[in-house]
Amino acid sequence: MRGFGMIAVDQVGWLEHARPQCGPLDAIVRPTMVAPCTSDVRVSHGWAGQRSDIVLGHEAVGVVDEVGALVTAFKPGDLVAVPCVTPDWLSPGVQHARRVSHDRGEQASYKFASAKDGVMAEYFHVNHADANLAPIPDGVAPEAALMAVDMMPTALRGAEVAEVGFGETVVVIGIGPVGLLAIAGAVLRGAGQVIAVGTRRASQSVALQYGASEVVSYRDGRLSDLILARTGGAGADKAIVAGGDAATLADAVRLVRPGGIVSNINFFGESEVLQLPVVDWGLGMADIDIRGSFCPGGGEMVASMLQLIVHGRIDPTRIITHRLHGWDALPEAFRLMDQKPDDLIKPVVILD
Amino acid sequence: MRGFGMIAVDQVGWLEHARPQCGPLDAIVRPTMVAPCTSDVRVSHGWAGQRSDIVLGHEAVGVVDEVGALVTAFKPGDLVAVPCVTPDWLSPGVQHARRVSHDRGEQASYKFASAKDGVMAEYFHVNHADANLAPIPDGVAPEAALMAVDMMPTALRGAEVAEVGFGETVVVIGIGPVGLLAIAGAVLRGAGQVIAVGTRRASQSVALQYGASEVVSYRDGRLSDLILARTGGAGADKAIVAGGDAATLADAVRLVRPGGIVSNINFFGESEVLQLPVVDWGLGMADIDIRGSFCPGGGEMVASMLQLIVHGRIDPTRIITHRLHGWDALPEAFRLMDQKPDDLIKPVVILD
Amino acid sequence: MRGFGMIAVDQVGWLEHARPQCGPLDAIVRPTMVAPCTSDVRVSHGWAGQRSDIVLGHEAVGVVDEVGALVTAFKPGDLVAVPCVTPDWLSPGVQHARRVSHDRGEQASYKFASAKDGVMAEYFHVNHADANLAPIPDGVAPEAALMAVDMMPTALRGAEVAEVGFGETVVVIGIGPVGLLAIAGAVLRGAGQVIAVGTRRASQSVALQYGASEVVSYRDGRLSDLILARTGGAGADKAIVAGGDAATLADAVRLVRPGGIVSNINFFGESEVLQLPVVDWGLGMADIDIRGSFCPGGGEMVASMLQLIVHGRIDPTRIITHRLHGWDALPEAFRLMDQKPDDLIKPVVILD
C-alpha cells in the first residue's frame, strides 16, 4: 500500500509498505481525512533523531476497516477519530495519572511515525482499539473531529496544566494552530485577560476570534516588557508556551508573576539549549513552575473534545485555512506545513 | 441613619440605627446600588435562627465614605464592590484554603446581617477594608459589579468545587439567579453538555443564553430518569445544586454516575432533613462526593470576577430583570424577592 | 474444583465449580493464602443483594497457573498479589481518574464474588492479567502482601481522599482491620493528632501502635462531644469512616470543623438510611465534603503498597490476629470474620 513518509532526514516522499497486520486487540483504519502537523515536519528534519522509511502523520479520522478478534466496541465501517497518542492500556504507565502518555517509556504512548508507521497511508494500525478509538457523534463534521485528535487536546492540556483560574491573566506564546486553540482553551478554563503573542496576520485574526484580549508581537519590543505594560506592572498569572525557540521558555519565566505557571506544549529540538533565568525564577524560590506536558491519549479524551464541539463550546475548524483533496495532495499539504506561507495556519487533506 | 431590615422573624421594615463606627482597619461605605438576595428573605423568615433589629442585605456597590487610620489602598470617594463575605484576614481560618469563609467559626467570614448590620442602610461597615474591597475597573457597569459580590462567586464556586472538566456533562438544579450563573460557570470551566433543571419561563430563556444545552423541568418526570434519558443512560458527571428542597440533594446523588461530584451551593433551612439515598450513593463506595460550599470572600475574589466581566467572558446582568430606583423602593424589591413573581429573576435597587 | 462460597443469602459452604477458563488476556491463579473480609460476610448476608452459588473471597496471593496467549509480563509459577479490584483496562471508565474502580458501571471493576467467582477456590480467574497482577518483591512476606490487595489500599485511599495535610487532626471511626490501617494511612499522609474511635480491646492496642494519639469509645459519651473535648473545642480537620452504622456518617459530619472532609470507606447496607444533619452540615454551606470511595485497583496500585512494605513504612501484618492452615480451615476463618470474637481483627488462611 502507498504511504507518505520520511525516506530519510530532510527527505519525504511516497513509500510502498505492506498493509499493517491487525492483532487481536487492534484495528486497521482507512483514513478519510488527515492533517500534517508541525511535529511531522520537525521529525522529518531530524528533531527527534534519525528515522527513515517510516510513514508520517498522526492526525486522522477514518473508517474502521478491520478489527481484531477481541475488539468489541468497534466494527468495520465505523467512522472514528483516532487520538494521536494511543496508549497501551495494559501497560503499567497508564495506571499513573501523570504517565498515561508514557506507557512503557518517555512518550511511548505516541506510536504513529515513531514506533510504527503513521496515518498518512491507505491503511494504518491502531493498538488497543476499544480504548483508543472514538466514534464521531452525529453533527460533528469530519474536519472538526480531525482537530480533536491532536490540536485540541494538546492545546487544552496546556490550559489545564497551567491551572488557569477564573479571571486570571494568561499569555499564550505562539499562535500557530496549537497556540490558537490554547487561547480558546484558556478562555474555556475561565481566564480573564488573554494576551496572545505572535506576528502572523492570519493567526492574529483567529486569536481574537478565540477570545484573545489582544495580540502582541515580538517585533513590538521585549516580551516581558510588553506584558508588564499590559498588566499594570504585575505580570501574567500563567503562560502557555505553544511556539518559539530556545529563548521562549526563558521569556515565559520572565513574564509570569510569583506563583505563576509556565505550561509548555511546544516541541523543542534535540539541539536546543534551554536556559532558566535564575533571577527571574526568583533564585528558585518564586513558586513559579515550569511544566512541560504531552498530548493526552485515548478514546475518552477524544470523546471529551468531541463533546465540546457537539455543544458548541469551541469551533476548532477556525484554524483550518487550507483544504486539499485527494491522496496526491498530501505532499503539497506537507510542503505547506513545512514552509508556512503567510496565509497558512492548518491544512487538511480530504482523502475520501 | 435609616436602614431596611428584620424587625423580628417574618417581619421586615425600616430601622433607625446609628451610623457604624470606623475602626482603624475598616471602611464605611455609602451604597449606591444594592440587591436583595434569596438568603436575605430566608433569614428574614428565620431559616438561620432568631434575629431581630438587624439591617439586612449583603450585596452592594458603593462609594467609600470613611477609612480607618491603617487603611492604605482605599480612600473616601473610591467606587468599590464589596464582597458579601468579608473575612477577618488576621484570623487563623483564612490561612487554611478550605476555611477562608469560616474565619473564626462556621460561616463567620460572612458578617453582614449576621454579626452586624447589613448593607441596606445609608452607610455600612466593612472590616479589613484593604483586603475586602475591590475597585470597580473602568468600563464595568455598577449593576454588573453588583453581581460580582455574591451571585457570581457563589455560582462559579459551585462549578469550581464540582471540578468540571473539559467536555463533561453537568446538571444544574435550580435556575434562580445563582443557578443561572452556575450554568455560565460550568461552561466557563469547560463543560460539554449542560442540562438545567427548572420551571420558570423567564429563567429558562436565560439558561439557554448562558449556554445550557437544554432545560428540563421536574414536571416532566422523575429527575434522575430525565437525566439518564438525555445522557444515553450514563448519568451526569457532575451536579450543581443551586435550589430546591430537602429532596433535591438526594435527586442529585441519583443522577450522577460513579465518580461524580454533587456540588451544593443551596442554602438549606435549619428544619430540613436531608437524606442520602444509600443505594444510589453506591453503599458509600461509588466515589461520589457530596460537597457543600460557601461563597468565597475577599477583594481579590471580587477582582477576579470583575476581570471576567471586563474581558467579556460573562455578562452577569442577564439575570437582572427588575431595576428599582431610590431608597423607598427597597421594601418593594425585598417583597419581590420574597414572592418571586413569574417574571422575576433578580431585582436591583439603584440608590444614587 | 472446590470453592468456598455463598450457596444462598445467609448460607455459606463448599461449592464444586469448573476450573475457570483462561482467555487470551487473563491468568488463572492458584491461591496460596487468602483472607476473608468483612464485606464477604456482609455480601453473604445479602447486603449487596441476592446472590447464590458463587465462590466468595477477593483477597489472595498465589501462584500463576496459566496465562492467556497475549499475556507478556507474567508466566506460570510467578508469585503474585492480586488486587481485589481488577479493572478492565480497555474500558472507558479507567480513562477517568475518578472512575477507575467503576470500569463499565458502578463498582464494576470489582469482579470477584460479584460478576464471577471469587478467590476462595483451588483456582481463580484474573482478567487483564498484565495490568492486574503484581509480583511480590523479595523480602515481602506472603501475609504482608496479602494485606496489600484490599486492606491497605482501601484504608490508605481513605486517608488520601480525606486530603490529610501536615499536622492535621484526623478522627478514624471504626478500628476493624481497615480502620486500623487508615490510622497508619493518616500518619503516612502527615497527620498530627489522630483520634481512633472504637471499643474492642485487641484493636485499641494496634491503633496505638499504628500511631493513634489516643482511642476513644462510643461508650464514653456522644462522639462529637468527645472529639470537641480533645481538640480544644475546634473539632477535627478530617474524619475517616471505616466502620459503624447508619448513624456514623452523621456523627462524622458533626465532629469535623468547617472546611472538613468526611471520607467514607465503610460499606453500608442496602437497607440503611443515611441522614445528613443539616445544621451540622452548615445548612449546606460549611465547605464540608462527604466523600465515599472504593478500593482502587490494578497491579500498579498493589505495587505501590508493596513498596511501602519493602521500605518499612508500614507493617500491615499487625492486624493479623489469626493464622489458620489448610483448605479445611476456610469455613472456620469465615465464621470467625462473621462472629468477630473479642480477640479477632483479621484472620488469614495459609493454603499452601
Add this chain to the structure above:
Amino acid sequence: MRGFGMIAVDQVGWLEHARPQCGPLDAIVRPTMVAPCTSDVRVSHGWAGQRSDIVLGHEAVGVVDEVGALVTAFKPGDLVAVPCVTPDWLSPGVQHARRVSHDRGEQASYKFASAKDGVMAEYFHVNHADANLAPIPDGVAPEAALMAVDMMPTALRGAEVAEVGFGETVVVIGIGPVGLLAIAGAVLRGAGQVIAVGTRRASQSVALQYGASEVVSYRDGRLSDLILARTGGAGADKAIVAGGDAATLADAVRLVRPGGIVSNINFFGESEVLQLPVVDWGLGMADIDIRGSFCPGGGEMVASMLQLIVHGRIDPTRIITHRLHGWDALPEAFRLMDQKPDDLIKPVVILD
C-alpha cells in the same frame, strides 16, 4: 540595642540599632533561641544582592515583649515561635494560594534581614502579629520549635510540592539541614524508596534515621546513573533539590522518569546559570515539572509543624549538632554555618 548582622557584603559583625517600633498590628519579640541559616550566610556573601547595615537572622523563638493596640491573640510574656516568612495578611497576594509568600511582590512576605532587620538582635519586630506568631504548645522543646519556623516548613513544602504519593521513589539531593528534613517530609507523605544524595558523614547517618533507604554520593558516579541503577532502570518518581549548584537542577531532571516532578527548595545565587537539559526534559513533552517553592509563612503553618512534633511524627532536633550559649556565641555560630566543618549540620544559639 545590639544586633548581629551584615555590615557589607562579605562582612558580618555587631551592629547597634534602635529597638524597633511596634505598630498597632505588630509585636516586638525578645529572642531566646536563634539559629543561623545557610541563606543568612549566602545573603551575607551577596547572593541576593547588595545589602548593608542590616541585622541578619530569620529563625527564632522568643518571648513577646510588646504588642500593638490591635493585637488580641498574644500578650507580653507569651512564648512564641516566629515563622521566617511573615506575610502581610492584608495584602492582595495572600488571597492567592500560590502567592502567600509573595504578598506584595516576589518573596516579599519574607521580611527579616531583607525589608527590615532580622531576628539576631535583642529585640525584633513581627508584622501582623495575630496572624504571624504561633504559641509553643506544652511539651515542645524550644529547640524543636525553633526548627519549625524555617527548616521544617521549607523541607516539608518540598515534599508537598513534589506531590509525593504512596510508595513512590523520591530522591532528595542535598543533605544539609533542609535536605535531611525533606527526607523526613517525603516519608511523612508516604514515599516508599527514598534515596538521599550527599557526602558528609554526619548527615548521612541522620538521613538514614529520617528514613532514607540509602545514601549515595556524587563521588560514586554520575547521579542519574546511580539512581537508574537503584530503581531498576526506571528513574525516580520525584526529586527534591535541597542543595547543590547550578548543575544540580539538570541532574534532577535527568533522574526522574516521565511524569516526574522536580521540586526545588534550594536557594540559587544570582550569578548562577541554570540549564534545562532538553533531551532529558523530553523535548518539553515528558510531563516533567520543574517547580521552585519558597517557605510558606504564617502562624498556622508553624502551628501545623508544631502539631507534628507534639504527636511524635517527626523529631526535627536530630539535625542540631551544635548548641552554643549566649549572645557572644552568635558570631561563632555564624562562622560555623559559613565554614561548615565536617561534624556540623545545624547550630543553634541559646540566648536565654
